[in-house]
Amino acid sequence: MTRYVCPRAALCALVLLACTTAKTASMQRETQRSSERHRQETLLAKWEGRWGGVPPFGRFKVAEIKPAMEQAMADNLADIDRIAASTDSPTFDNTIAAMERAGSELDRVSAVYGVYTSTMNDDEMQAIQADLEPKLAAMNDRIVQNAKLYQRIASVYERRDALGLTGEQQRLLWVDYTGFVRQGAKLDEVQKEKLSALNQQLATLSTKFNQNILAEEGAQMVLLEGEQDLAGLSPALSEQAAAAAASRGKPGQWAVLNTRSSVDPFLTFSTRRDLREKVWRMFIMRGDNGDAHDNNALIAQILLLRAQKAKLLGYSTWAHWKLEDQMAKTPERALALMEAVWKPAVARAHEEVADMQAIADKEGANLRIEPWDYRLYAEKVRRAKYELDESELKPYLQLEKLREGMFWVAGELFGLKFVSVNDGSVPVYHPDVRVWEVRDAAGNHVGLWYFDPYARPGKNSGAWMNEYRRQSRIDGDVPVIVSNNSNFLKGKPGEPVLISWDDATGMFHEFGHALHGLNSSVTYPSLSGTNVARDYVEFPSQLLEHWLYTRALLDKYAVHVRTGQPIPEALVKKIERSKTFNQGFATVEYLSAALIDMKLHLAGETPIDPRKFERETLAALGMPREIVMRHRTAQFQHVFSGDGYSAGYYSYLWADTLSADAWEAFGEASGPYDQKVAARLKETIFSKGNTADPADLYRSFRGRDPGIGALMRKRGFAAGAMGAAN
Numbered sequence: 001m002t003r004y005v006c007p008r009a010a011l012c013a014l015v016l017l018a019c020t021t022a023k024t025a026s027m028q029r030e031t032q033r034s035s036e037r038h039r040q041e042t043l044l045a046k047w048e049g050r051w052g053g054v055p056p057f058g059r060f061k062v063a064e065i066k067p068a069m070e071q072a073m074a075d076n077l078a079d080i081d082r083i084a085a086s087t088d089s090p091t092f093d094n095t096i097a098a099m100e101r102a103g104s105e106l107d108r109v110s111a112v113y114g115v116y117t118s119t120m121n122d123d124e125m126q127a128i129q130a131d132l133e134p135k136l137a138a139m140n141d142r143i144v145q146n147a148k149l150y151q152r153i154a155s156v157y158e159r160r161d162a163l164g165l166t167g168e169q170q171r172l173l174w175v176d177y178t179g180f181v182r183q184g185a186k187l188d189e190v191q192k193e194k195l196s197a198l199n200q201q202l203a204t205l206s207t208k209f210n211q212n213i214l215a216e217e218g219a220q221m222v223l224l225e226g227e228q229d230l231a232g233l234s235p236a237l238s239e240q241a242a243a244a245a246a247s248r249g250k251p252g253q254w255a256v257l258n259t260r261s262s263v264d265p266f267l268t269f270s271t272r273r274d275l276r277e278k279v280w281r282m283f284i285m286r287g288d289n290g291d292a293h294d295n296n297a298l299i300a301q302i303l304l305l306r307a308q309k310a311k312l313l314g315y316s317t318w319a320h321w322k323l324e325d326q327m328a329k330t331p332e333r334a335l336a337l338m339e340a341v342w343k344p345a346v347a348r349a350h351e352e353v354a355d356m357q358a359i360a361d362k363e364g365a366n367l368r369i370e371p372w373d374y375r376l377y378a379e380k381v382r383r384a385k386y387e388l389d390e391s392e393l394k395p396y397l398q399l400e401k402l403r404e405g406m407f408w409v410a411g412e413l414f415g416l417k418f419v420s421v422n423d424g425s426v427p428v429y430h431p432d433v434r435v436w437e438v439r440d441a442a443g444n445h446v447g448l449w450y451f452d453p454y455a456r457p458g459k460n461s462g463a464w465m466n467e468y469r470r471q472s473r474i475d476g477d478v479p480v481i482v483s484n485n486s487n488f489l490k491g492k493p494g495e496p497v498l499i500s501w502d503d504a505t506g507m508f509h510e511f512g513h514a515l516h517g518l519n520s521s522v523t524y525p526s527l528s529g530t531n532v533a534r535d536y537v538e539f540p541s542q543l544l545e546h547w548l549y550t551r552a553l554l555d556k557y558a559v560h561v562r563t564g565q566p567i568p569e570a571l572v573k574k575i576e577r578s579k580t581f582n583q584g585f586a587t588v589e590y591l592s593a594a595l596i597d598m599k600l601h602l603a604g605e606t607p608i609d610p611r612k613f614e615r616e617t618l619a620a621l622g623m624p625r626e627i628v629m630r631h632r633t634a635q636f637q638h639v640f641s642g643d644g645y646s647a648g649y650y651s652y653l654w655a656d657t658l659s660a661d662a663w664e665a666f667g668e669a670s671g672p673y674d675q676k677v678a679a680r681l682k683e684t685i686f687s688k689g690n691t692a693d694p695a696d697l698y699r700s701f702r703g704r705d706p707g708i709g710a711l712m713r714k715r716g717f718a719a720g721a722m723g724a725a726n
């Protein structure tokens with residue numbers, strides 16, 4: 001089960017929750033008392049109801065999730081052990097396909113577990129999660145270290161050309177084989193022990209890294225002492241600052257906490273330059289203050305151990321190991337893309353600074369734009385240049401109307417129809433959650449879409465897509481179940497919820513992930529829907545964002561909350577024009593972090609001083625002095641809180657290159673709703689999951705490899721520097 005967490009402004013982050021494709025565990029099946037077994041039965045049993053069954057929400061207690069997970073993990077391990085212990089000679093069916101069939105209880109229980117840990121995470125659930133996460137990791141280790149299992153997989157893999165496998169079967173075999181080898185299956189016992197020790201050390205260091213950041217974010221703040229310190233802040237922002245201070249035991253005062261959601265609005269609106277600088281310094285120095293929470297020594301150790309691990313596994317660097325099974329395949333190809341975009345982005349950022357400086361000079365501010373001035377003056381430029389006012393736009397952006405608009409787009413592009421099943425026939429885990437049945441053009445059942453739109457305690461922040469059940473047809477048709485989750489503030493009963501343009505874009509983005517799941521048409525569940533490479537998974541979701549900007553959609557669904565009138569042409573033009581606003585800044589702050597990430601992981605076993613490395617690398621790149629990395633090395637949680645995005649922060653740019661280039665295919669035909677291009681998009685991308693190399697899938701859609709010209713145009717960068725036509 002893979003879950004996608006997508007905080008909008010912060011780009012999209014992907015979190016691997018509980019991987020049920022590699023199933024093994026360190027725990028032994030415990031003898032369960034029959035009464036316990038009975039209590040967990042609802043969670044372990046096949047799902048009841050129409051459409052291959054639906055999750056049994058409302059029919060179990062939270063306390064039952066833990067024993068059910070433990071039982072399901074033990075059952076999964078037993079399944080895997082049976083496959084490994086078979087005395088029949090290894091075949092695709094009795095080994096690779098058998099692994100696909102293993103652990104069906106775990107698939108079901110972990111779907112529920114994923115919903116509760118991400119959206120219903122109260123104290124009871126947090127305790128269950130803390131207990132289960134290490135057990136899930138241990139289960140995974142035990143599967144990939146199962147030597148007998150690996151020998152069977154390797155035996156099938158060695159004979160792959162003689163087995164008459166379909167393309168999808170060959171892909172699945174490759175995914176399983178390389179997955180095992182990449183986790184050390186080929187190593188001898190001494191090397192395996194060394195690998196385990198490295199993994200454990202790395203896990204400990206990453207946890208420490210994260211705790212240091214949490215400690216500084218949790219403890220540090222800038223106190224605002226009186227009205228004069230609130231200059232420039234809206235009443236709403238002042239209220240938030242007051243609430244923040246009260247939450248830290250400073251009632252009657254105001255505070256800017258050391259978190260992005262507190263810092264960014266302050267830097268955008270505060271007219272107190274001295275306080276902006278103070279707040280900015282606090283935020284960018286997290287983990288780098290030379291005190292007990294300083295991360296620099298930890299980072300040096302993590303990098304060294306990662307380099308050793310890569311070497312042990314037979315790769316020249318950690319970056320080479322990480323990139324091998326991605327679409328980019330090599331660090332060199334990822335770097336080439338980043339470096340091609342870097343110079344035009346820097347050039348654009350210099351132009352943005354010039355616009356800001358002009359405004360500052362006109363105002364007689366008598367200052368040179370510094371990093372703590374960037375957001376404030378960018379906002380001034382936005383108002384002056386585009387006259388786009390959020391409050392003017394908001395009455396046209398009704399949550400429920402835009403949801404209908406997403407359904408309409410899915411109908412136009414993929415022939416999908418959404419039918420409400422909110423009649424109580426499908427149970428939900430919270431009264432805010434609603435469910436739709438998805439049908440194809442012929443009226444056949446495709447899957448279910450759950451929608452959980454509102455914020456509440458115990459729910460993760462941001463927005464994401466979750467998959468409750470993967471589409472497959474290994475043993476008959478199994479229809480897909482997906483959900484979209486966000487954190488809108490619930491309005492008064494009967495009052496439409498209005499959202500921002502950014503949030504509307506986020507909704508379309510997450511719906512793109514959902515459509516990637518819903519359109520899936522594959523045989524094997526491991527290759528289904530969004531279970532694809534990290535640098536490819538954001539491509540369908542980023543692509544779908546483009547339809548929000550289409551006139552046909554806006555005319556029908558961006559209608560005024562009171563008058564019902566469609567959004568005026570003049571306002572749409574302003575949105576269009578402001579699309580490329582501040583893209584120099586956004587690209588430079590992101591790309592500088594992505595470049596540092598990749599270069600740190602290409603250094604091999606050379607000892608690194610992170611502070612010096614960052615300073616010297618940025619100087620060599622020509623980093624504009626007015627911009628700071630989105631995540632400085634000492635606080636780069638994507639990269640050091642775990643290894644998920646290490647040597648992988650480039651993925652967002654890689655996927656956006658694909659989405660920009662793919663979007664232009666519609667423009668080259670009859671427009672956003674061109675039926676031929678849409679049909680090809682479904683056939684080659686949205687239905688294919690991971691059944692082929694993503695580069696091949698893309699080529700079959702576009703007839704060629706992606707170029708970066710479209711990305712340059714999308715971000716408003718000069719394409720001349722690029723040379724290439726695409």
Ligand SMILES: [Zn+2]
Binds near residue numbers: 006
């Ligand atoms: Zn996403």
